[in-house]
Amino acid sequence: MADVVDTRMETPTARTIRLRIPGLHGHLAGQHVDIRLTAPDGYQAVRSYSIASGGGRGALEPHELPDDELELTVEELADGEVSPYLVRGLQKGDQLEVRGPVGGWFVWRPGDSGPVQLIAGGSGVVPLMSMARAHAAAASTAPFRMLYSVRTPFSGYYTDELAGLAADAAAPLHVDYVYTRQAPAGSETKPGRLTAEGFMQRVLPASDSPTFFICGSTPFVEAVSGWLVDANHDPARIRTERYGGIGGTP
Structure with a gap:
């Protein structure tokens, strides 16, 4: 218990x-x-x-x-x-x-030194936040990026902490938000779902040989995984996890 x-x-x-x-x-x-x-x-x-x-x-x-x-x-x-x-x-x-x-496959270990791209849809950010925290705690020099798709600025988890991790000089985390329904006040980017073209502009390129950790609804995970494979990313480096809640496409 x-x-x-x-x-x-x-x-x-x-x-x-x-x-x-x-x-x-x-x-x-x-x-x-x-x-x-x-x-x-x-x-x-x-x-x-x-x-x-x-x-x-x-x-x-x-x-x-x-x-x-x-x-x-x-x-x-x-x-x-x-x-x-x-x-x-x-x-x-x-x-x-x-x-x-x-679980032992959808995990990040401090000894892993290669580039990592985290991709979260909604509450799928939870296991990726575990990785971001472990990355910071280890002061890891592995390049870490997160693409976080949320409906509105008020529906994201851990907003202040993510901003702090992005400013951490020892082990910085690059965070990029996508707002599908409502963007923050003053934003120059209109809200909307991710497209394959916009997605590929926001993630690490295949030439960097990154490992991807993707978590979100089944349609979200299937869409972004397919875009990565179409862009010649190594399928063996694409690790996915899905949640059972209500969710849509990117």
Whole structure:
């Protein structure tokens, strides 16, 4: 069982949750955990959630986490069985049944020195934020870029922290936002979905041999992965993860 240490709303529909898991000895950036809820009548529901913390860093105070703690950020789904409780009902001091961390392919390790391009659609930024935090914690010199597609300036996660990581001289993260419905005030770029041409102008070129980590809705992931393959990027360097929520194309 995991203890709920603290929580914070990231957006009106998303919540970051810090858990303490006895016996946990850290985790890899990009892994996930499975959470099981059991109703009074015995009905059970299990859902997987990406870990948001990375390199011993998280969003909540204090930012440095001991090895037996991690953070999740959960987006509420209107028709969900688990996420509404985690976002609206869970309280500090509660306990959750957790399995994991799980996963060894969609992960970034501090010893990886090659260029990395992170591509997030909506709440798909969560495991990529774990990688960005681990990159900063290791003061890694590996080139790191993030392309983050969100509906509006108010729907993005970790906005202030991402700005701070971009300004980190030791291990900078280049962040590029795409706004699909509403752009920030004063923006010279109109909101709209990504096109293949616009996308390729915003990501590392094939000549750099980057590794791609892509997370978002299934249509988003399939579209951008296809654009990368069409542009002669190595399919073996394109790693994808999809979430089950409602989402559209880029």
